[in-house]
Amino acid sequence: MSETPLRQIPFADAEGTTRTLDDYGDGPVLVVNVASKCGLTPQYEQLEELQRRFGERGLTVVGFPCNQFFGQEPGSMEQILEFCSTTYGISFPINDKIKVNGQGAADLYKVLTRTVDGRGKAGRVEWNFEKFLVAPDGSVQRFRSRQVPDDPQIVSAIEDALA
Numbered sequence: 213m214s215e216t217p218l219r220q221i222p223f224a225d226a227e228g229t230t231r232t233l234d235d236y237g238d239g240p241v242l243v244v245n246v247a248s249k250c251g252l253t254p255q256y257e258q259l260e261e262l263q264r265r266f267g268e269r270g271l272t273v274v275g276f277p278c279n280q281f282f283g284q285e286p287g288s289m290e291q292i293l294e295f296c297s298t299t300y301g302i303s304f305p306i307n308d309k310i311k312v313n314g315q316g317a318a319d320l321y322k323v324l325t326r327t328v329d330g331r332g333k334a335g336r337v338e339w340n341f342e343k344f345l346v347a348p349d350g351s352v353q354r355f356r357s358r359q360v361p362d363d364p365q366i367v368s369a370i371e372d373a374l375a
Contacts (some may be wrong), residue, residue: 217350219241224308236272239271249286252341266371277309324352341357342356345370347373
């Protein structure tokens with residue numbers, strides 16, 4: 213039996229409906245594990261800017277709340293969605309809370325974490341706001357948490373994936 217293509221791995225959205233990355237169109241998808249009580253939470257603003265800048269060209273930023281890093285996303289889905297809406301005006305999809313590491317990791321992240329970052333390192337997500345750019349062909353580029361969403365390297369990768 214062959215492995216499910218990355219863009220077709222199921223996950224739950226904020227309402228509990230089963231989705232896949234393909235549900236967000238055939239353009240690139242920037243997958244990010246997010247949290248509302250993290251030192252990197254202000255990255256939400258830059259993620260929203262990317263969505264607004266490149267959304268009409270086919271990019272979709274997709275957030276997955278994660279509470280695995282010192283309880284930085286303790287709220288209910290309702291609280292998370294309210295925070296994203298009122299604090300950052302988030303227009304991109306925020307999906308159900310997941311685990312990104314360990315035995316309970318979401319299937320999507322079990323595959324994404326096989327991707328090496330710019331230092332050639334694969335494996336565990338190190339912190340919230342790690343970014344995975346999934347191209348239309350299913351190839352993946354990985355950017356660690358401290359690399360801000362509007363970093364020229366990430367913007368260039370998005371533009372290449374949209375070309």
